[in-house]
Amino acid sequence: MSYNIRYLQGVDKFKTNPNQEINVDFVLESQNKELIEYDRTAIVNLDDRFNKERQESTKFRLSGKITNIFNNNILGFSNYTPFTNNLFYDNPIESLTQTNQWTGFPSKDEFVFLRKKGIEGHKTLKPYNSDKYNWNIYVTYPYKNNYEKTLRYTFEGLNVSFNFKVSDGIPYVITDEELNGRNIKVFNCGYKHNLNDNDFIELKFNINNRDIIQIDGLIDDKKFFIYDIGYEQINLLQGSYNTLKRVIDIDNIEETKSKYYVRVHKVLSTQEDYNINLLGFENNPFFNEKKLFYDVLTPNNKQRIELKNDNKINSFIIKKDIDIENLFDNTNRPITKLYISFVNRSEFGFFNRPFNTNSSDTSIEFGYGFNILENNIDEWWDRNRIENKENNIPFNSYTSNGVNFFYNEFLEEGDELLGDICEYNYYEFKEEVLDDIYHKYSYNNSVFNTGSSSIKANGILYKTHYPYTIKDYSDYIETAKTGEVYNIPEYSYFSSKDNNWRWRDIYEYGFIDTDNIGVDYPFLNGKHSIFYDIKFLQKPLLVKPLPTNIINEIIQDDCE
Amino acid sequence: MIVNKYRFSNTTNNKFINIPIEVNTEDLGIGDMLSEYENDIVEKVINPIEDFEIFKFSHKERSDETSDINYEFNFFDYEISLENADINNYSTRFINFSNREVYYNSNSFKNSFFKLDFYDTKEIETQKILFTIILPTNTGDTVVRNITNQIVPKNVNIQIPSYKLDYIGNKEGFFIYWLRNENYLENNKFYMSCKFFDAKEGNFIRMINEPQVNLASPYAIDKSEKYFYEVKLDYTDKTYEVYKDLTRIGSEINKIKFFEYVNEQI
Numbered sequence: 001m002s003y004n005i006r007y008l009q010g011v012d013k014f015k016t017n018p019n020q021e022i023n024v025d026f027v028l029e030s031q032n033k034e035l036i037e038y039d040r041t042a043i044v045n046l047d048d049r050f051n052k053e054r055q056e057s058t059k060f061r062l063s064g065k066i067t068n069i070f071n072n073n074i075l076g077f078s079n080y081t082p083f084t085n086n087l088f089y090d091n092p093i094e095s096l097t098q099t100n101q102w103t104g105f106p107s108k109d110e111f112v113f114l115r116k117k118g119i120e121g122h123k124t125l126k127p128y129n130s131d132k133y134n135w136n137i138y139v140t141y142p143y144k145n146n147y148e149k150t151l152r153y154t155f156e157g158l159n160v161s162f163n164f165k166v167s168d169g170i171p172y173v174i175t176d177e178e179l180n181g182r183n184i185k186v187f188n189c190g191y192k193h194n195l196n197d198n199d200f201i202e203l204k205f206n207i208n209n210r211d212i213i214q215i216d217g218l219i220d221d222k223k224f225f226i227y228d229i230g231y232e233q234i235n236l237l238q239g240s241y242n243t244l245k246r247v248i249d250i251d252n253i254e255e256t257k258s259k260y261y262v263r264v265h266k267v268l269s270t271q272e273d274y275n276i277n278l279l280g281f282e283n284n285p286f287f288n289e290k291k292l293f294y295d296v297l298t299p300n301n302k303q304r305i306e307l308k309n310d311n312k313i314n315s316f317i318i319k320k321d322i323d324i325e326n327l328f329d330n331t332n333r334p335i336t337k338l339y340i341s342f343v344n345r346s347e348f349g350f351f352n353r354p355f356n357t358n359s360s361d362t363s364i365e366f367g368y369g370f371n372i373l374e375n376n377i378d379e380w381w382d383r384n385r386i387e388n389k390e391n392n393i394p395f396n397s398y399t400s401n402g403v404n405f406f407y408n409e410f411l412e413e414g415d416e417l418l419g420d421i422c423e424y425n426y427y428e429f430k431e432e433v434l435d436d437i438y439h440k441y442s443y444n445n446s447v448f449n450t451g452s453s454s455i456k457a458n459g460i461l462y463k464t465h466y467p468y469t470i471k472d473y474s475d476y477i478e479t480a481k482t483g484e485v486y487n488i489p490e491y492s493y494f495s496s497k498d499n500n501w502r503w504r505d506i507y508e509y510g511f512i513d514t515d516n517i518g519v520d521y522p523f524l525n526g527k528h529s530i531f532y533d534i535k536f537l538q539k540p541l542l543v544k545p546l547p548t549n550i551i552n553e554i555i556q557d558d559c560e
Numbered sequence: 561m562i563v564n565k566y567r568f569s570n571t572t573n574n575k576f577i578n579i580p581i582e583v584n585t586e587d588l589g590i591g592d593m594l595s596e597y598e599n600d601i602v603e604k605v606i607n608p609i610e611d612f613e614i615f616k617f618s619h620k621e622r623s624d625e626t627s628d629i630n631y632e633f634n635f636f637d638y639e640i641s642l643e644n645a646d647i648n649n650y651s652t653r654f655i656n657f658s659n660r661e662v663y664y665n666s667n668s669f670k671n672s673f674f675k676l677d678f679y680d681t682k683e684i685e686t687q688k689i690l691f692t693i694i695l696p697t698n699t700g701d702t703v704v705r706n707i708t709n710q711i712v713p714k715n716v717n718i719q720i721p722s723y724k725l726d727y728i729g730n731k732e733g734f735f736i737y738w739l740r741n742e743n744y745l746e747n748n749k750f751y752m753s754c755k756f757f758d759a760k761e762g763n764f765i766r767m768i769n770e771p772q773v774n775l776a777s778p779y780a781i782d783k784s785e786k787y788f789y790e791v792k793l794d795y796t797d798k799t800y801e802v803y804k805d806l807t808r809i810g811s812e813i814n815k816i817k818f819f820e821y822v823n824e825q826i
Contacts, residue, residue, distance in 0.1 A: 040594070042602050053609060061613075116728050127727035128618065128627040272797065275616065319615070319798060526609035 054509050054523040058325040060338065061529045062139060062318040062468060066276070067284050070111045070538035072308050074458050076443065076450040077103045080403055082122035083350070083447060085300045088289075088308040092297035102299050106448065108310040110134065110350050111460075111538060113276050122400050123348055131276035133347045138411055139269040139322055140341040140465065142330040142419050145261035149418075150387045152380045153190040156373050158239045166421060169202075169245035169260050170434070176228065176238045183228035184216070185236055190370040191435035192221045193246065194258075194423055200247040202257060205235045212247055248427055252497045256427040260434075263330050263419030265341060265465065271410045273320040283311040316340075321527055324470065331424055331431055333491040334506065336471040340534065341417055341464055343393055344441040349405030353444035354395055355383040355454065357406075363442060364408060365459075366390045366418055368435040372461065377541060381440065383455050390439060392416045403447060419465055426493050429477055429504050437464050440541055461539045468530050472517050473504040610741065617736040618727065620799035622811060629734060629802070630815040631695065633674060633721035633756065633767060642822045645773050650819055653720050654697065656760055659707045662718045665698055671759035672697045674721070674767075674818075676733070678750040678791065682784040690750065693733045695723055721756075724812070742795045751788040752802070754818045767818035769804060779824040789816060 009019050078084045087104030089095060095102045109115050115133045118125035125133070147167035154161040155173035164171045171190040176183065187193075187201075195201070195215060202212050216226045234240065248256035289308040295301045322338060329335040344364065346352050352363040365388045371380045380388055394409040411417075421435045442459035443450050450458040479500045480488055492503035509528065512518035522529045621627040634650035636642070654662055657669050674695040679687040701724060702717040725734035742748055754767040768786040772778035790803040802810045810816050 040598055042598055044602060044606055049606060114728075126621070126625050126627070127729075128621045130728055525611040525613050527611075527613075 050523070051510070053526065054528075057523065057526055057528060058323055059527045060322045060324065060468075060470060061527045062322060062338065062340070062532070063529070064316055064340065064532040064534055065279065066113060066314045066316060066534050066536050068111070068113055068310070068312070068314065068536045068538070069284055069286065070309065070460070071540065072105050072108060072111060074443065074450050074460075074540055074542065075103055075105060076448045077101050078448050080122075080401070080447045081299075082119050082401070085121070085298065085302070086119050086306075088291065088306045089293060089297070092293060096297060105308050106350050108307040110346065110348065112310050112312070113314045113316075114278055114312075115348075119348055131274075132271055132345065132410075134345060136271050136343045136345050136410060137274050137276075137316060138267045138271075138341045138343065138417075139273070139318055139320075140265035140267050140339045140417060141324075141327060141335050141337065142263040142339075143266040143328070144264045145330050145422075146264050146418070147259075147261045149262045151368070151421075152378070152387075153241075153370060154373060154376075154378050154380070155188055155190075155241070156375060157188065160239055160241055161379055162241050164243050166262050167260055168204075168243040169258075171241065171243050173241045174236060174238060177225070179217075179225065184225040185228050185231065186219065186223055186225045187244070189222045189224075191368065191421060192432070193224060194221075194432045194434065195224055195246055200250050202245040202247050202253070203235075204242050204244075205233070207231070207233065207236070212250055212253065214250070246423065246425070248425065252427070255495055255497055256425065258423045258425045260421070260423055261330075262437075263422055265339060265417045265419045267341070267411050267413055267415040267417065268322060268338075269318060269320055270413055274316055274318050276314050276316045279313045279315050282313045284313060286311050330422075334471075336469065336473060336506065338468045338470055339419075339465040340468065340532070341466075342439075342462060342536065343408060343411065343417075343464075344439065344462070345408050345410075346441060347407040349398075349400070349407065349444065350448050351406075351441045351444055351459075352395060352408055353406045353442075353446060355457075357397075357404075360391065361386070361389045362391055362393045362395050362408065363406060364390045364393045365440045365442070366464075367438055367440065367461075368421055369438070370435055372438070372539075372541070377456055381456065381459075381541065383442070383457055390418060392418065405447070406444065417464065427495065427502070429493060429502055430473075438462065439464050459541050461541050462536065466532065466534045468532055469519055470528070470530065471509070472507050472519055474507060475513065475515055475517055476504070478503050478505060611739070613740050614737045615740045615798060617738060617793055617798050617800045619725070619734060619810065620794060620797070620801050622808075626811070628724050628726040628812065629810045630812050631674075631723040631725075632815040632817045633754070634771070634817065634819045635721070635756075635765075636820040636822050638822075641825065642772055642778055647771055647773055649773070650771055652722055656758055659705045659718055662697075663705075663707050663716050668760035669697055671757075673757050675755045675757060675764075677753050677755070678736075679753065679788070680745065680750070682751040682788045684783050684787075687751070690745075691736075691738070693736070695733045697721070699723070699730055699732050722815075736791070736793075736800050738793065742793075745793070748793040748795060750791040750793070752791050753787045756820070766821040768821050769818060771819040772822055778822075781821075 007022060007024070075090055078087070084102050086107055087102060088107055089102060089104040091103070109117060111134065113131060113135050115125060115130050149166045150163055151166055152161060152163050153171035157175065158173060160173050162171070170193050172187040175186045175188060177186050178184065195218060197218060198214065200212050200214050205211065207213055213226065215224045218224045235242065245260065246258040247253055286309065288311050290305060292305050293303065295303040298304065324335055327335045344351070354361055354363045365381060367378070367380055367388060371378045392415060393411070395406055396409050397404050397406045418437060420433045420437050423432045423434055438461045440459045440461050442457035445452065445454055445457060452458040479498070479502050481500050488501050489503050492501045494501050507513070507518040509523065510520050512520055619627055619629040632652055634652055635655040636645070637649045637651055637655060640649055654669070661669050676693040676695065678690050678692065680690055681687045698719055700719040701722045703720050704715050705718045706713040706715055707718070708714040723730065723733070725731060727734070756765040756767060758765055768781065769789055770786055772781070775781060792801050792803060794800065801808050802816055
């Protein structure tokens with residue numbers, strides 16, 4: 001450091017100031033030091049350390065909130081006395097005076113995540129198991145693909161149904177329509193086609209000697225069209241159906257054709273690895289339907305308050321830290337998503353009687369969004385059908401008062417669960433979920449008769465898997481020739497046509513790009529903490545459709 | 561290098577010579593380890609990652625598949641001296657509060673509480689308090705009592721200093737929240753003591769695990785033995801158990817009992 005110091009004689013400062021002798025001490029100060037041979041200096045920076053530890057950590061702590069929304073609206077009756085005594089009666093006066101049959105709805109306790117009471121005379125509740133009786137949650141990740149699943153698509157508009165193998169691609173039914181005065185052939189797909197404007201489709205038959213054609217336009221995410229230039233082929237007539245595959249580049253069919261499959265999830269946790277609690281100060285916006293049944297209006301002459309629905313919200317925490325090191329997903333890439341998977345258990349026995357109790361077929365049936373029709377129940381849900389059983393979920397039974405009851409068993413680490421229908425395109429290096437998987441648990445008609453046949457049992461659907469994004473892939477694709485770029489990821493794909501490697505970067509924790517892609521979760525105690533708000537909807541799949549006037553039409557009159 | 565002169569005499573026997581071949585080289589790339597060594601040193605110099613997150617421990621279920629934990633607090637009836645008293649002079653009711661005060665939740669009753677302190681050791685001189693659980697007076701079990709002096713009784717439910725806590729129902733004080741990392745506590749064991757804060761008098765009353773009337777020297781108690789119950793954590797299933805003299809307690813039949821400590825009258 002240097003200073004400019006100027007010394008003045010006294011008289012130069014003020015006229016009356018005498019001159020004096022001044023001694024000045026010079027300090028010779030050095031702010032460098034000699035280098036000592038072999039010494040190494042490491043600069044430790046808090047931000048850098050935090051980022052280093054964050055990027056290196058592969059452990060996750062998962063927690064979340066479950067907003068359980070259900071409408072307990074399937075009416076029935078029971079010949080099993082403890083169940084009869086426990087119903088939410090629909091019309092107790094009529095039951096007492098006219099029919100002598102106590103019809104009603106099961107208590108809300110059969111649908112909630114945190115069960116608070118047992119059923120008198122049937123089964124007592126162990127409080128420490130209260131979050132395990134009705135539902136079980138597991139951490140899972142998709143680890144392989146199933147290309148062989150046989151599914152069924154029903155197009156309600158023309159009442160066309162057909163089976164297809166998932167690897168055959170997207171199921172469709174053709175309808176003839178008109179657009180701006182021109183005839184078009186509309187492909188009504190079972191699920192999301194994921195096509196872009198200039199994409200091609202591979203058909204299972206030839207048009208003008210070609211089985212790959214370019215689409216002419218998109219209508220929505222499940223419909224697209226080609227102009228009808230007077231096709232007379234039987235395969236393109238109204239009502240004809242088949243499957244198709246998406247192709248991006250007609251000059252590179254082999255690499256740009258999509259693959260279609262059902263994902264298979266592997267279970268990473270057990271029923272002991274989670275806790276569910278009730279949130280104290282939050283409810284969902286729907287009403288708690290509660291009734292007081294006077295003693296004279298109950299079959300056992302006991303007065304009680306019963307709830308039909310519940311608007312409580314639960315929180316959950318996965319007790320176990322999930323380590324993703326060395327885990328690879330179904331596309332052989334490092335995993336970027338973990339899932340919370342729900343499995344219905346219903347240990348109290350209102351549900352889950354397997355259709356064939358002598359077989360290993362479980363009671364839980366699976367289906368996809370396209371199996372939920374607007375006006376009918378899809379034939380897919382036929383309980384005779386072998387293909388719709390989720391046989392990865394084992395069932396068990398017990399006897400109470402001489403009656404058999406069924407429930408689903410806990411899953412173990414390493415068990416499998418079926419997942420969503422997906423498309424993977426190597427060239428795009430991207431997996432797209434085309435349709436979500438749903439589980440259906442059905443009423444046990446032998447103890448709670450809902451009036452449906454045992455073939456098409458009334459039941460309730462729920463979405464099985466809810467994703468936690470733990471890392472994100474970039475929106476762009478990186479390419480490089482061999483040897484040009486250092487550190488090409490192991491998961492990259494080599495395009496023989498382009499003669500280069502293709503991959504998407506995995507963004508670092510804490511980096512979010514301009515398209516809002518990326519994750520930035522709290523990192524504490526060496527673990528990434530992720531919270532997820534799950535809207536868990538239990539949707540009835542009814543044999544008898546619900547009356548249309550459940551929600552009254554809004555009346556607009558002069559009052560407004 | 562060792563250079564020795566060896567002399568072999570010409571005999572008829574065979575001779576063997578061991579020639580040591582010494583190699584004084586080092587592996588290539590040894591310098592690369594330096595950066596790893598540097599990282600190692602840096603890791604040691606800075607604070608390593610330690611997990612201070614807490615976790616919820618619940619009361620372990622018993623073989624009869626119940627999981628409730630039961631506390632009972634006994635107050636001494638000062639109408640008789642300790643020397644002349646027996647176990648019947650302890651009462652499981654809030655002696656310092658009238659039934660009316662309890663029923664109408666008077667401020668002095670509402671603001672009183674039981675304070676369960678958890679220590680790392682039972683040695684009074686060296687122990688450190690780790691955390692505390694508060695049991696409010698107005699969340700206890702109830703009994704039917706008359707709250708009027710009139711001829712016609714008015715029987716109502718009032719609280720008593722007895723608690724049955726479980727996963728559902730009364731949960732206040734049921735769970736213990738403690739560190740996930742099990743290396744902080746020796747043997748994963750706490751020592752639980754109890755005090756009652758009497759908001760009417762404004763003082764703390766010490767509670768002990770045995771009635772003084774049962775002791776040979778009621779005023780010379782061994783604090784490390786009489787102040788505490790042992791609470792053991794089980795990290796495998798995230799539960800805890802309460803012990804006294806190696807016997808598990810806390811069930812409805814075998815409650816965790818605390819008794820008011822009575823000071824010697826001088």
